[in-house]
Amino acid sequence: MDAAILNGLLALADPHLLMLIFVATLGGVLVGALPGLNATTGVALLLPFTITMEPIPAIAILTTIYCAATFAGAITAILINTPGTSASATTCLDGYPLAQRGEAGRALGMAAVSSTIGGIISVVCLMAAAPLMARAAYNFAPPEYFALTVFGLSMLATIGDGSPVKNILSGAFGVLVATVGIDLLTSIERFTFGMNELSEGIPFVPVMIGVFGISELLVQADNLHVERKQVIMKAIKLPSRDDYSRVWKTILRSSGIGTFIGILPAEGATVASMIGYNEAKRWSKKPEEFGKGSLEGIAGSEAANNSATGGAMVPTLALGIPGSPTAAVILAGLMVHGLRPGPTMFTEQADFAFAIFWSMMLVNIIFFFIGLWGAKIFARVTLIPIQVLWPIVFIFSIVGAYALEQSMMDVWIAIGSGILGFFMRRHGFSVVPMAIGLILGGMLETRLGQSMVMLDEKWWLMLTRPLSLFFFVLTVLALFGPTIWGRFFKQRSPLKSTGE
Amino acid sequence: MQDAADTTDQPRRDISRYAVPLGIIAFCAWAYWLSTQFDRVPPILKRGMQPEDFPQLVIGLIIMLSVWLLFRDTSAAPERLTKMVQMTMGLLIGFLLVAEIDLFLGLGLFAGSLAALWGERRFWAVFLVGLITPIAVFFLFDGVFEVRFPRGLLTNLWYG
Numbered sequence: 117m118d119a120a121i122l123n124g125l126l127a128l129a130d131p132h133l134l135m136l137i138f139v140a141t142l143g144g145v146l147v148g149a150l151p152g153l154n155a156t157t158g159v160a161l162l163l164p165f166t167i168t169m170e171p172i173p174a175i176a177i178l179t180t181i182y183c184a185a186t187f188a189g190a191i192t193a194i195l196i197n198t199p200g201t202s203a204s205a206t207t208c209l210d211g212y213p214l215a216q217r218g219e220a221g222r223a224l225g226m227a228a229v230s231s232t233i234g235g236i237i238s239v240v241c242l243m244a245a246a247p248l249m250a251r252a253a254y255n256f257a258p259p260e261y262f263a264l265t266v267f268g269l270s271m272l273a274t275i276g277d278g279s280p281v282k283n284i285l286s287g288a289f290g291v292l293v294a295t296v297g298i299d300l301l302t303s304i305e306r307f308t309f310g311m312n313e314l315s316e317g318i319p320f321v322p323v324m325i326g327v328f329g330i331s332e333l334l335v336q337a338d339n340l341h342v343e344r345k346q347v348i349m350k351a352i353k354l355p356s357r358d359d360y361s362r363v364w365k366t367i368l369r370s371s372g373i374g375t376f377i378g379i380l381p382a383e384g385a386t387v388a389s390m391i392g393y394n395e396a397k398r399w400s401k402k403p404e405e406f407g408k409g410s411l412e413g414i415a416g417s418e419a420a421n422n423s424a425t426g427g428a429m430v431p432t433l434a435l436g437i438p439g440s441p442t443a444a445v446i447l448a449g450l451m452v453h454g455l456r457p458g459p460t461m462f463t464e465q466a467d468f469a470f471a472i473f474w475s476m477m478l479v480n481i482i483f484f485f486i487g488l489w490g491a492k493i494f495a496r497v498t499l500i501p502i503q504v505l506w507p508i509v510f511i512f513s514i515v516g517a518y519a520l521e522q523s524m525m526d527v528w529i530a531i532g533s534g535i536l537g538f539f540m541r542r543h544g545f546s547v548v549p550m551a552i553g554l555i556l557g558g559m560l561e562t563r564l565g566q567s568m569v570m571l572d573e574k575w576w577l578m579l580t581r582p583l584s585l586f587f588f589v590l591t592v593l594a595l596f597g598p599t600i601w602g603r604f605f606k607q608r609s610p611l612k613s614t615g616e
Numbered sequence: 617m618q619d620a621a622d623t624t625d626q627p628r629r630d631i632s633r634y635a636v637p638l639g640i641i642a643f644c645a646w647a648y649w650l651s652t653q654f655d656r657v658p659p660i661l662k663r664g665m666q667p668e669d670f671p672q673l674v675i676g677l678i679i680m681l682s683v684w685l686l687f688r689d690t691s692a693a694p695e696r697l698t699k700m701v702q703m704t705m706g707l708l709i710g711f712l713l714v715a716e717i718d719l720f721l722g723l724g725l726f727a728g729s730l731a732a733l734w735g736e737r738r739f740w741a742v743f744l745v746g747l748i749t750p751i752a753v754f755f756l757f758d759g760v761f762e763v764r765f766p767r768g769l770l771t772n773l774w775y776g
Contacts, residue, residue: 285681295671302657304667337704503736507727507745515753519763542694543636561670568664
């Protein structure tokens with residue numbers, strides 16, 4: 117393992133790769149700062165560009181976009197009171213009031229420092245936890261994997277602010293879409309309508325581009341009247357010694373919370389930032405300052421959302437279960453590159469895994485400097501009119517969807533998924549569970565089939581295996597726990613997720 | 617006046633409250649019927665499940681959840697689609713039709729029309745998104761990523 121850690125670090129010594137990571141960090145910050153675009157959309161749009169690359173630079177670019185865009189949401193949250201990504205929604209609450217008081221530079225400085233510390237702590241946890249989790253999962257048999265995948269899907273219930281039933285329905289629809297094509301167990305075609313293009317199934321990438329990119333274009337058609345005004349900022353200030361002494365505990369606490377939330381399947385930076393913010397307020401000596409420009413509020417939110425990025429990569433790489441919506445798109449990227457996330461990644465592709473970890477560490481350091489010196493410039497990009505931005509995003513979306521298989525069918529799939537995603541969102545169905553269901557659907561069916569063979573078609577024997585039973589119990593808790601909890605205890609948090 | 621304002625502020629409750637779950641159930645019924653048409657493997661070659669078993673399991677789950685939504689969902693129906701969204705969707709359909717003639721002609725026309733539809737009146741901006749960007753993207757993907765685009769009215773000028 118030590119050799120893999122070193123080899124992973126050495127892989128980053130390639131100047132070409134370093135340059136790519138630097139450019140991707142700039143791109144990620146740009147994506148996070150642009151209105152309507154977020155880390156998930158950015159990664160989905162960039163995925164086709166990485167197809168011709170080697171796996172390390174390709175996945176490093178995607179994870180770089182993920183980390184940098186998550187941080188950059190804070191820039192617009194503080195300067196124009198519009199979170200660049202939903203994970204920065206809580207940063208608005210204190211960042212913008214500080215900016216209005218003429219302390220935008222101080223707010224951005226705090227956001228950059230807490231994001232960087234949170235990000236680095238989570239990558240250290242990722243390096244330690246992912247191989248351990250993979251080792252624990254190494255002896256999983258198909259029933260355990262099936263139960264784990266069911267648990268991962270059940271966590272979709274709590275994504276966004278939609279109804280849990282609608283989220284599960286959306287996830288189940290994604291799983292159903294994943295059954296299109298040749299059945300891997302029996303080699304029989306299903307739902308292909310005689311079209312050869314569908315025999316390998318519905319491709320992930322055009323669907324991702326559709327549901328995250330094109331559906332957002334239709335949403336933006338209703339936001340043309342939104343005016344964005346930037347608060348004037350002189351220069352970014354690093355936090356003072358007094359500031360550090362006030363917030364260091366908050367940063368550490370939120371980093372721990374964010375990493376833990378990130379590790380939970382499907383829960384991402386948005387949930388982490390809300391819990392991080394709430395806990396910062398609960399433990400603060402001056403809770404009355406929250407919402408009026410508290411530095412602790414910014415630190416709590418930003419440390420948590422950036423630490424969730426590293427946490428989310430733990431189950432993604434170690435188990436093949438995405439830890440967040442953006443991690444789900446990265447998982448699709450790993451599959452497109454022929455990589456097999458799971459326990460074997462740390463035995464057969466350990467150098468690759470650690471190169472990705474080190475690249476994430478590097479990004480957290482790079483965006484600290486970009487955040488400090490480039491925020492003023494990046495904040496200006498938020499003023500690009502959406503009348504110009506979104507037609508350009510559309511062109512990249514369509515060409516990206518086409519480029520992977522060089523098939524016009526994929527363009528139709530992207531547009532169809534976009535329109536479907538738009539209507540789903542209008543009726544309160546999050547598109548994230550559908551995308552994750554599509555990615556995990558094939559895995560779920562294969563593992564159920566293998567389990568049935570292994571258990572002689574007696575599916576109930578899965579419940580006699582301690583680990584499977586454990587995951588099924590967790591699934592029941594994930595699905596019904598919040599309802600039971602809500603009946604017995606009053607809900608305390610006034611904040612709601614904006615969904616990622 | 618107050619009453620009128622209150623009425624407008626109330627969430628709209630229309631047929632979509634029931635139409636969405638019923639539509640999903642109808643779709644599932646169709647998908648279930650399709651799944652009954654799949655070929656089956658002989659019992660001796662069967663490996664755990666028949667090809668229709670898993671899709672039918674998922675369809676059953678979706679129907680159950682839709683029935684729950686039908687009776688228990690109390691969320692308000694969304695506002696009517698605005699004219700801008702309808703016209704943007706119309707442009708998307710127009711793009712798909714023109715893309716059959718030439719993908720980049722479709723992209724250029726769509727991007728330029730969308731910018732104009734959304735209120736962009738500066739010529740250079742429409743020119744940028746409708747002409748410069750599609751050309752730049754074409755040469756980027758053709759030259760750097762070696763993507764071969766479908767032949768069409770304009771792409772033939774390059775491919776010969």
